[in-house]
Each structure stands twice: as structure tokens, then as C-alpha cells.
Amino acid sequence: MHRFTKIFVTVLILGLISSALYASKGSNSTPFPVPLSCYSEDYGSPNFLAERCDQVHGSEGFRDPEGASMAEILSHRISANPFNLVVSLIFLIAILHTFMANKLTAKAHQIHEEHDERMKAAGASEEEIKHDIPFKAELFHFLGEVEVVFGMWVIALLFVTIGFFDWTTFKNYMVYDRVFIEPMFVVVIMAIASTRPVVKFSEQLLGLAAGLGGHSKAAWWFSILMIAPLLGSFITEPAAITIAALLLANQFYKHRPSSGFAYATIGLLFVNISVGGTLTHFAAPPVLMVATTWDWSMGxxxxxxxxxxxxGILISNVLYFIVFRGQFAKMGKDEVKEASEEFHTPEVQKLKPGQMSHDEFEAMWAERETTIP
Known part of the structure; x- marks a missing residue:
């Protein structure tokens, strides 16, 4: 993770924890966001008062005009409560920022390369160039991190909310009105699933199935897309898609498939994962929500x-394989070694530490630092 990203995520997490520690929600706190009934109910009506709309500043002018069109209603709500417009613009900018992330990252690399060229021309050593990273490149690289886009714009939402309401309103909204249990669970389970021991063990396991096809690119592709989605029924879908994506990166995407085949594969993975968690009643969130109520067992x-x-997963994989089977032969013709060697899959001979030379042992130890694709 980039240095800026580490700092930003740390500050954001500490801020949320601090909010939780010092939060105190009173029964008379201002409702936030403003309930829709504040716009649809007459001022002072029972429903209006039940939603505590009378505690919202300026709510006496919130009532939507009768018989108004959608555009007129939106215009009225913006004029009655400009906060609606501002937060909508923040959300729109965050969406646009997400789509611009790749361009920002490319700009960061361009700035970095230009900086390195200038240092080379000035006679700087490789060591000096390596450690002299331009701030502008760091900034653009940070802005290009998809993971921090919405977290960054939440800070903008924080200041806007404080400006229109107050700090307590935003604090209570984040601490009491939002539930982060499931998102945090997904983050933790995906982090664990992406660790090297889990990835290597999964590769060994799926390598047994790929071995039936001679560990070819097609065999790996089919094994990952067939077995990994079904693992979602036991290790949860977020963990399954994390493992599948990392293995596809190493065993498939590293061989540079065509754009059509690459996008088709990732789309197929999404679909397979979405249905692969239905073998059990305890892993997939949609099933988990109703399994207890409807008394659904694993059987x-x-x-x-x-x-x-x-x-369905099998049929989909077979159909995709038939359509794209000719592309496997075209992938990675210029590669000297197979991608799987980097992860020591079953076809690569393994030695125990006591059987290795000093150089082999050092190479095995250094392999821990190899970046997972």
C-alpha cells in the first residue's frame, strides 16, 4: 500500500474509533438524513411530528407542492434544503473520481518517469533516484487509489454536514445509524484470503484438479472458475472471489489474454461466485438472511x-471454453517460463530446507517478498 494511503486509512480509522468512543446520542437529536415524510407530510401533522421533522431547521417550508412534476419536486427540495444538492454533487464527484482513478495513476507514473529522467541527466546515482520520489507523483498516485476514493469524499461530507447541521449530527449518524459489521467482516475475510499461505494452499488444492488437464492454461482456467465459486459455500463468497481473482491473475491474466477473453472471464467469475454459495445455509449473505427464518438446512x-x-456453473464454463478455446494457444507464446513457477505449483519440484543448497534456501526465503499479482 502506498505511503499516503497508509496514512489516510490510519487517520480515517482512528477518527471513526474516536467518534464511537465519545458519541452520545440523545433522544431529541435532529433526524439525519432528513426523512422523506418531512417533504410529503403537512407541517405539524402526526406523521411529521413522529419523524421529529419539527426539529429540522427550516422544515416549515419543506412540504412538496401539490401536483408537481419530478423536476419541480427536485427543484423545490433543493431550494428548501440546499444540503440535498451539495451531498448529491459530492456523491457524483466520488463516482467520477472512481472512473478517473486509472488516469490519475498513469499521470503519477508519467511524473515519476520525467523526474527520474531529469535526475539522470543531472548525474544522480541509481540509489539517489530510487529514494527521491517527487511529491506530485505521490499525490497523484494517492488520488488514483480506488480504495480511498469514497473514504476521501466522506471527509468532504463530514465538513458539509457540520456546516449545515453540527458535529453531533454527523457523529451520531456514523456511530449509531450506520452498521459496519458486514463491511468490516468482508474486509477482514478478504485480507485473510489474500495472504500468501492461503493463496499458496489454494493453488496447491486447485492444482490437483488442474493436473488432470496437464496444468495447461485451459486446465487452470477451468479449475479456478469451477471450484473456487463452490468454495463460497464454505469459506464465504468474499473469500472465494479473492482467492479466485489472485489465482486467475497468476495462472491466466499473466499470460495476456485478449481484452474480450479477459473481460468475459471476469464477468463469468462474478456470475459463478454469485450462485456458488448456495450449497450451504451459512456462508452466502442472501441465504444467511432467510435460512433461520425459513428453517433451511444444509441438506x-x-x-x-x-x-x-x-x-449452471459447469454449463457456463463449458460454453465459455467452447467459445474461447482457440485463444488459449495464442496466450503467452513469448514467455520463457510458466507463471505457475513463481508460486511453486505441483508441477515444480520442491525440496525440503535440509535438501537445499545455501543459494536455494536464500531464494526460497526471498520468495516471501514476491508480490502477488
């Missing part, structure tokens, strides 16, 4: 949904 899930999902 019920497997008999009514699981086998159909597995069959």
Missing part, C-alpha cells in the same frame, strides 16, 4: 439450490 440448500447452481 435443503444442496437439494433445492446447490446442485442446480453447480450445474
Amino acid at each position: 435443503f440448500m444442496a437439494a433445492n439450490f446447490g446442485w442446480k447452481a453447480a450445474l
Whole structure:
């Protein structure tokens, strides 16, 4: 993770923790966001008062005009409560920022390369060039990190909310009105699933299936897209898609498939993952929400949904393989070594530490620092 990103994420997490520690929500706090009934109900009506709309500043003028069109209603709500316009613009900018992330990252690399060229021309050594990173490149690289886009614009939302309401309103909204249990669970489970021991173990496991096809690119592609989605029924879908994506990066995308094949594969992965968690009643969030209420057991899930999902995944993979089978032969013709060697998959001979030379042992130890694609 980039230095700026580490600092930003740390500050954001500490800020949220501090808010939780010092939060105190009173029963008379201003409702936030403003309930829709504040615009649709007459001022002082029972529903209006039940939603505590009378505590919102300026709510006496919130009532939507009768018989107004959608455009007129939006215009009225913006004029009655300009906060609606400002936060909508913040959300729009965050969306646009997300789509601009790649361009910002490319700009950062360009600035860095130009800086390195200037230092070379000035006679700087490689060591000096390596450690002299321009601030402008750091800034653009930070702005190009997709992970921090919405977190960064939440800070803008923070100041806007404080300006229109107050600090307590924003604090209570983040601490009491939002539930971060599931997002935090997804972050933790994906972080664990992306660690090297888990990735290497998964590669060993799926390598057994790929070995039936001679560990070819097609065998790896089919094994990952067939087995990994079904693992979502046991290790959760976020963990399954993380493992599948990392293995595809190493065993498939590293061989530079065509754009059409690359996008088709990632789309197929999304679909397979979305249905692969239906073999059990405890892993997929949509199933988990209703399994207890409707008394669905693992046997019920497997008999009514699981086998159909597995069959659907198999059929989809076969159809995709038929359509793109000719492209496997074209992938990575100029590569000297197979991508799988970097991760020591089953076809690569392994030695125990006691059987290795000093150089081999040092190489194995240094492999820990190899970046996962």
C-alpha cells in the first residue's frame, strides 16, 4: 500500500474509533438524513411530528407542492434544503473520481518517469533516484487509489454536514445509524484470503484438479472458475472471489489474454461466485438472511439450490471454453517460463530446507517478498 494511503486509512480509522468512543446520542437529536415524510407530510401533522421533522431547521417550508412534476419536486427540495444538492454533487464527484482513478495513476507514473529522467541527466546515482520520489507523483498516485476514493469524499461530507447541521449530527449518524459489521467482516475475510499461505494452499488444492488437464492454461482456467465459486459455500463468497481473482491473475491474466477473453472471464467469475454459495445455509449473505427464518438446512440448500447452481456453473464454463478455446494457444507464446513457477505449483519440484543448497534456501526465503499479482 502506498505511503499516503497508509496514512489516510490510519487517520480515517482512528477518527471513526474516536467518534464511537465519545458519541452520545440523545433522544431529541435532529433526524439525519432528513426523512422523506418531512417533504410529503403537512407541517405539524402526526406523521411529521413522529419523524421529529419539527426539529429540522427550516422544515416549515419543506412540504412538496401539490401536483408537481419530478423536476419541480427536485427543484423545490433543493431550494428548501440546499444540503440535498451539495451531498448529491459530492456523491457524483466520488463516482467520477472512481472512473478517473486509472488516469490519475498513469499521470503519477508519467511524473515519476520525467523526474527520474531529469535526475539522470543531472548525474544522480541509481540509489539517489530510487529514494527521491517527487511529491506530485505521490499525490497523484494517492488520488488514483480506488480504495480511498469514497473514504476521501466522506471527509468532504463530514465538513458539509457540520456546516449545515453540527458535529453531533454527523457523529451520531456514523456511530449509531450506520452498521459496519458486514463491511468490516468482508474486509477482514478478504485480507485473510489474500495472504500468501492461503493463496499458496489454494493453488496447491486447485492444482490437483488442474493436473488432470496437464496444468495447461485451459486446465487452470477451468479449475479456478469451477471450484473456487463452490468454495463460497464454505469459506464465504468474499473469500472465494479473492482467492479466485489472485489465482486467475497468476495462472491466466499473466499470460495476456485478449481484452474480450479477459473481460468475459471476469464477468463469468462474478456470475459463478454469485450462485456458488448456495450449497450451504451459512456462508452466502442472501441465504444467511432467510435460512433461520425459513428453517433451511444444509441438506435443503444442496437439494433445492446447490446442485442446480453447480450445474449452471459447469454449463457456463463449458460454453465459455467452447467459445474461447482457440485463444488459449495464442496466450503467452513469448514467455520463457510458466507463471505457475513463481508460486511453486505441483508441477515444480520442491525440496525440503535440509535438501537445499545455501543459494536455494536464500531464494526460497526471498520468495516471501514476491508480490502477488
